[in-house]
Amino acid sequence: MPEKKPPDSQSFLDVVNKPFIVSNEDIVRSLSSVLNLDNIEEIRRKLRPIISTIYGSRNNSNQGPYNSPLERVLQVNVSDLEQVVNSFTAERAKHYVKRILKGITEQKTSKINDINLNRWKDYDYIITDSLWTFDKRERGEGHNAKYWGNFIPQIPHQLLLRFTKKGDWVLDPFMGSGTTLVECKRLGRNSVGIDLEEKAVELARENLKKTEDVYGSEIEAIISDNLEVNYQRLLEELGIKSFQFIILHPPYWDIIKFSENSKNFSNFPSMELFLDGLSRLAKLIRPVLEDRRYLALVIGDKYSDGNWIPLGFYSMQRFLEAGFGLKSIIVKNYDTTRGKKNSSELWRYRALVGGFYVFKHEYIFLFQK
Numbered sequence: 001m002p003e004k005k006p007p008d009s010q011s012f013l014d015v016v017n018k019p020f021i022v023s024n025e026d027i028v029r030s031l032s033s034v035l036n037l038d039n040i041e042e043i044r045r046k047l048r049p050i051i052s053t054i055y056g057s058r059n060n061s062n063q064g065p066y067n068s069p070l071e072r073v074l075q076v077n078v079s080d081l082e083q084v085v086n087s088f089t090a091e092r093a094k095h096y097v098k099r100i101l102k103g104i105t106e107q108k109t110s111k112i113n114d115i116n117l118n119r120w121k122d123y124d125y126i127i128t129d130s131l132w133t134f135d136k137r138e139r140g141e142g143h144n145a146k147y148w149g150n151f152i153p154q155i156p157h158q159l160l161l162r163f164t165k166k167g168d169w170v171l172d173p174f175m176g177s178g179t180t181l182v183e184c185k186r187l188g189r190n191s192v193g194i195d196l197e198e199k200a201v202e203l204a205r206e207n208l209k210k211t212e213d214v215y216g217s218e219i220e221a222i223i224s225d226n227l228e229v230n231y232q233r234l235l236e237e238l239g240i241k242s243f244q245f246i247i248l249h250p251p252y253w254d255i256i257k258f259s260e261n262s263k264n265f266s267n268f269p270s271m272e273l274f275l276d277g278l279s280r281l282a283k284l285i286r287p288v289l290e291d292r293r294y295l296a297l298v299i300g301d302k303y304s305d306g307n308w309i310p311l312g313f314y315s316m317q318r319f320l321e322a323g324f325g326l327k328s329i330i331v332k333n334y335d336t337t338r339g340k341k342n343s344s345e346l347w348r349y350r351a352l353v354g355g356f357y358v359f360k361h362e363y364i365f366l367f368q369k
């Protein structure tokens, strides 16, 4: 007599068709079991239900390759699994399976970031092109647009992911409202920001309070003239040997006046003195950057007496002269500043009359020590 199945037990087909996959351990177990099989049909039978489970978790409106929440959690994507089941031989299928397993279980990272190169396809949100266009500013947690002249969080976000590891130390000598520091706190990097203006430092500290400390990052916001800081002593006080990344977002000389303080770069009496200030700063901070690590300079150009002044390139030149190697020039779209927003029509008219173009971009110069 055939054995009676208890009513609440699952049939074999139920189990196969709805595999219980909620973690990487589950998928590693399922994939590893395939490595003992020598028949391509058996391999397909084992993996197709997994594909349909993951695929089923996709949002129908999104058809991109990495758009299933389950795929993200599992660190595996459907197209990789499809490559396995579409193989013609068990040998080839197992070759692909081994590659997927390697991507999940082994980390291959460089010295300067935490990007797992075995899973490089998963980092589609990290920009590798030199043209950056963002349609809106990210907000929330400690990020806001309260400080006139602050940069959008996407700038430090992208740079920190590419050029730092968790636990690295980041220096921002033109801290402003602390956008870099907030992003460091969010991403588990330690950081020091310096600004001459008390109101900027207060705002930075306020923004940092609104940011959750998930990783226990050490963050310092200091009031000082960045040209008067003893950077070697700063390292000693922090108990570290060097910084692993430096980001500089100076005033674009006199475009925005940040205060009346004559030590503020925005009040330097001539462009030459502004550039000399950058040269001095470059020489001061170069020794405290770890060898082979990166520095980013975010700056735009300006108009003066109807002529385009390439302030960005003049500034870049000062960092080259200080001994940094140029790795990239990124052009980023530039949102209309608050001051110009109300008068954008007027600017368009002026541009048409005066034979010039309205600024819509700025630069991120990327250097390596």
Ligand SMILES: C[S@@+](CC[C@H](N)C(=O)[O-])C[C@H]1O[C@@H](n2cnc3c(N)ncnc32)[C@H](O)[C@@H]1O
Pocket (backbone or CB within 6 Å): 147, 149, 150, 151, 152, 173, 174, 175, 176, 177, 178, 179, 180, 194, 195, 196, 197, 200, 224, 225, 226, 227, 249, 250, 251, 252, 258, 263, 264, 265, 266
């Ligand atoms: C363009 S803003 C930086 C904005 C910042 N990235 C943010 O997101 O808030 C430049 C900042 O450099 C500061 N600054 C100018 N000269 C300085 C100096 N000599 N020492 C320290 N900070 C200075 C200004 O006060 C201003 O806050």
